[in-house]
Amino acid sequence: MIKRWFKPGDLLLIAMVVVPVLLIFPSLMQENWQQPSGFFRGLARLAGVIGLSLMLQAAMMSIRLPHLDRLFGGLPRLWTQHRLVGFLGFMLVLFHAWGLSFSVITRGLEPAMMVLFPPLSYWPVWMGWLALAFMVSFLGPTFRFFGRLDYQKWKRLHILSAPATLAALAHTIPLATNPWIWWLLGALAIGAIVWRKVLSPSLGRFEYEVVDVNTLLRGVVEISLKPRGKAMQYEAGQFIYLTPFDESLSNGVGEEHPYTISSAPGDEYLKVSIKDLGDASHAIQTIKNGSRVQVEGAYGDFYERHYPQKKQLWFGGGIGITPFVSGARDMAYKEQAADPAHLFYLANDDYRTYFLDELKEIAEKQPAFDLTLHLFREQGPITVAFLQEHCPDYRDREIYMCGPPPMVNHLKALLIRAGVPASAIHFEVFDFL
Ligand SMILES: Cc1cc2nc3c(=O)[nH]c(=O)nc-3n(C[C@H](O)[C@H](O)[C@H](O)COP(=O)(O)OP(=O)(O)OC[C@H]3O[C@@H](n4cnc5c(N)ncnc54)[C@H](O)[C@@H]3O)c2cc1C
Incomplete structure (x- = not known):
């Protein structure tokens, strides 16, 4: 404890x-x-x-x-x-x-x-x-x-x-x-x-180059980065500071912003998924292939992998799905993943989901990874009965969540009321201020 x-x-x-x-x-x-x-x-x-x-x-x-x-x-x-x-x-x-x-x-x-x-x-x-x-x-x-x-x-x-x-x-x-x-x-x-x-x-940054910009949804892109020199080492769930130098961007050139890595350590390219949440994140949606970026990191300890042999329960919503995409992609590489994980993907409706098809595919192939989609508009706020139905042992798992504050607050209160110890709940916030 x-x-x-x-x-x-x-x-x-x-x-x-x-x-x-x-x-x-x-x-x-x-x-x-x-x-x-x-x-x-x-x-x-x-x-x-x-x-x-x-x-x-x-x-x-x-x-x-x-x-x-x-x-x-x-x-x-x-x-x-x-x-x-x-x-x-x-x-x-x-x-x-x-x-x-x-x-x-x-x-x-x-x-x-x-x-x-x-x-x-x-x-x-x-x-x-x-x-x-x-x-x-x-x-x-x-x-x-x-x-x-x-x-x-x-x-x-x-x-x-x-x-x-x-x-x-x-x-x-x-x-x-x-x-x-x-x-x-x-x-x-x-x-x-x-x-x-x-x-x-x-001295503390890695040089990378944009090789692909994939629009996942209006206002959300996944950017693939290739190292120009030495590649940065990272683990699933970590994040980086990204500094773009594409002069054609209307904002944020030379500014560092934190973004969670959505690729897996074994992937060819380092990937981040960015939602338009302000000036710099809006401008970066149009970043050009071939442009130079600097990467600093990797930071964070989201999955706190110091509690081995414990099943995990993941809750991701909105752009907060990124650490879990990285985690699921990482599991896809493994024959038998050490820590089984069940991801609850929380979305408003079907149209606002991204990476869903890829996550479903991983769930089909990797027995240690389960996926449940919860749609707020259709099903209302997530309930204990819903958790019980889809993941009966949820109380015994190590829990990780990332998403909008109302989602995180609702889940924390729900889980604590259901008897989950607060020390087993970990969450990431996308705002340092
Ligand atoms: C650990 C972490 C991981 C994140 N991962 C992702 C991700 O995977 N995808 C994604 O789309 N967004 C992510 N974010 C949020 C992202 O960093 C902000 O949306 C982005 O910095 C906003 O900058 P802006 O100029 O577009 O907006 P602004 O209008 O300037 O800011 C919007 C919000 O972001 C905060 N912010 C702005 N700049 C910074 C900065 N340099 N450092 C910390 N906070 C800042 C502001 O306090 C404000 O709350 C993450 C944030 C953190 C802290």
Whole structure:
């Protein structure tokens, strides 16, 4: 059970908070905790230490190294942690500034202001303010106060995390009792940002070429890609960042977007299926054969194949069918697939299905793969009775789902009510923000 919720990488993240706290512990013990001033000062210092280590962790988590993400349960989980840890860190850093001034407020407003705004010669404190100003600039819009931010603008704003990290380190290192820990964590955080923003576009990507664009439905294409050099290794259910360079595209040229791989590792071409969901995904529907793309990955740990010998139950709807197409294609290669899987393909009606004929063909040939189609317009929301009829042992399977949020939410509630443990349910979201 613990293995399902905690991933090996989490231990590293916990250590990155615990070690700085242990290092500052002796000096914290010297605060006069009985007095309100000592109490608030101690808490504020503790908050500063934990806040900075969380902020540095959030920066490290942005590194996006293939394989490394699997230590943390895959990139989508790492991104969720990145957001949570970044938010907590930011709150603690705010508390740090407030707590330090509050600790002297009993002596009057002037001392409190002096703690916050000392003479300029106390430059480490001003570095702290600079770090906070950068943080507010790039984290503020994430709170959606001004509405939903365009993803590309949000990403550009995030570059301010680099000067924020440098300023935070310049604030902390001269004041720290054990500066080496901040040198170490700071180097890892800055290294991660440099890799992601500077090095990975040239060193971490594979060169591919579009060799086929197959329209599956209006607004949905499957694009086949052939490596121009070394091919990327991947597993079924993983995803990539795709950057097109076809100058004739009306949008998204040179922009990276995440797409799930729909081909199987044994296929000749790497394939992704893209639904028109916005500017870039609309434009890419007309990408030209022969044009160059860059591929970064593969990322994700969707099938969590660390629970072998367990039957699987897959639910795919809309463009969320892609990881299961990859999984089914992969099974088609195998004489006897290790983990039998039953796919429930959830669609509104017959006209909105894609890959269905191919999936039916695989189901006919591969005894370990079963397929059931559920049509919402004809049959209404999927029910326990429907699951029971088509897959009687559904409660004992490892469950994977990918599709529109209402579908995923409905299924999760249904399965949990039917007695399936939450830890056996895995789902992929197609939205990082
Ligand atoms: C792990 C994962 C796998 C995905 N797999 C597929 C797939 O197989 N097929 C498919 O059609 N779509 C997939 N998507 C969704 C796809 O990435 C978005 O539809 C696409 O990025 C939208 O960009 P846009 O400019 O067309 O639309 P926009 O209008 O800019 O954005 C539409 C939505 O996509 C999000 N988005 C935009 N750009 C990015 C980005 N670079 N990274 C993360 N989110 C972004 C936005 O937050 C917004 O919610 C996947 C997303 C994720 C996170």
